[in-house]
Amino acid sequence: MARIETAEHYTTVEAFRAIIRTRIMRLTRTEFLNDPNDTQVWSQFMQKFVDANQQHIAQTVNEIAGDDGPQLLQLYWHAPIEGFMTFMQQRIKLYVLALSTDEDAIPMWNYYGYGGMEMSLDLNGFMQDLQGQLRPGSHEYIGASRVIYVDRHANIAKARIASEFEDFLLADTNNLDLFTADRQALAARHQPTDVFERTDLGQYIDDFIESYIWSLRYLAKTRQLISITTTPVEIYTRLFENDTQAVGEYAWKKDLLLLFVMLTAAMKSASYRYEKEYRVFYFDASLSETPQKQEKFDIQALSGQKYLRPYVELAVPHLSDYLTGVTLSPQTQNLPVDAPVYLDVIQSLLRQYGFQHVTVGSSQQQIRW
Template sequence: MDKTVTKLRRGQHYTSVESFFSIISTSKIRLTRSEFLNDPTDTRISNIFISKFTKIHRHDIAKTVRQIGGSQSQALEEIYQKAPIEKYLRFILNHVNMYVMALTRDSDSIPMWNYYGRGGMELSLDIPGLVADLSSSLDAKNKAYIGLTDVTYVNEQMDLSNMELPQRLGNFFLRTAKHPDIFSRHESFLKNNHFDTSVFDLTNVGQYTTYFITSYIYSLRFLLVSAQTIKPEMTPEEIFRTVYNNDLYIKEKYAWKSDVLLFFLMLSAALKNDSYQFEREIRIVYFNPSLNPEHFIPSKYDVKMLQGQQYIRPYIELPIPKIAQNIHQITLSPQTENLPIDHQAYLEVIKDFLRQNDFEKIQVNFSKRKIRW
């Protein structure tokens, strides 16, 4: 395992007592659906940027449609006006559920205790081991993906052209049950066959978006003229489904189209408002890109309280049978010292709970932070 996974050797997961109890007693971990994370703007940011970008560059996009359309430019323009890229991206995000587990680079952090681990625990995790453990649960039949990425912090005033990814597109980690590194696999295949691999070197989000838009327009033309599977009279949803299924499963010299699509899904889960930049967040993402609900793992549900309001939250559980090997240390929140019980007795209870669940080798400590709450 290489690339992002090995660069991010260690991550901290701050969690509630209830979630900690569940992880240890079941050897399963929850990944929350991205629309239901603590920051409600998470999943909206990519749409905001794409909409802004297409408005600014609408004349360039219209010119590209005419150039690619050639002798069929009138029909292609009609289709594009009905099914533009920004609506296509919303269609994708409305149909593909992303599930996220959040880690941070920072250990024993007061802000992280305050937001996510208040009264709970911090698990210091070996990232390569955890990702390998999660990956073992992938089922080849449902074609789900697990990815790993640093969060890219942005604000709504930024221009995509000035936004840089933390690494080249080809170095992002994404895997399935069958293939441990999707982007490297496709890049190597294309290089070996002397096909264009420039898309894998992209780090600028504006350039990536332009590539994506151009790819989408070429797909529309191919499906209109060569495959003859879309027509101007089709509904936008019918057009979107046809393009999506064509690009997701495309092979050979156009395999990069699939990577561009998959990376957009990862990017939608990896952009976050820069108000949270102090979190230095790392995200593990799980998603099944199929549009067929029969291929999905059924969501589970719990009740979450945020800002004084309760709501029902969807999540999935993935087995982590080797989690005991991948936890380096457990730190108890500063608040545990203020529990209405002897905190040293509580520490021993936690250790005994771990021993009974075969986690006896893990070191448990109190936070070294002092707090006011």
């Protein structure tokens, strides 16, 4: 279940009304977030880590390969892990909904509220509702985590990103908390669960690189599905499909791979730490040309320039069960309407669409005009 119990969604008046009327949430594709550099932080750090640890990686290849070291090392340089990371980012589209753990916060009103509303959500109910939109038997996932704020100039290996693996919530069609379920299954079989107990990003990356090399060896030597003559794209495709189908004692390989997909959208520059952001992710890990959720497009404007922004819609049919409160932006204090009257109007809108028990109030922030 979600490690954070409640979170806030700051949104405009127009978006608030649409959510209440339709019970549908929009998740924006990561490349089109307000700060397009968001999705570059993780790949930049990963590249720096790999560049600084080439000798260590070569040593790991030789340790895993044994007598086959030269052949496996040649295969690794043919299809290195940084190429695999780029492959995943290009093939898997990530969609994000931004929440915050900061209530009635002036920065969030300024950047996202636009004179609108703050919707307080019980996250357990919210995640269960979103999970219900995943198609049985698909490779769709709903994820959630605190945003990891990092200094671009910091030592990436020392970045503390979690108290443990399970700080990241990931749901598939069968499990609301896939990582915990797989960890418990391994523990029940008396299998090691070390990979779920990491705290520093360097440890996660070491595990991921080692898992990648083992998979290369397995596909090349045991399955004989890849070789030095196989194109890197075909190697990456086979390896991705192999690891995302891992079960039983190897389920951790799937979990680690999916965690690295999530990290693309979970890391952000420390300059935005004040936002206290909590992100919800949706992605389809099938590598299919025909994804389960069809993209839609709205029109955005920036400095007079209009552009199309892709998003997906996820229904939240039980929103009235876990929308616990609505707070009006401090800017509404300047409306040509008495505050109590406006609060009654919002309450009336909510009741009209089946939200009978939602508390509505005004921001307690004082602002300058």
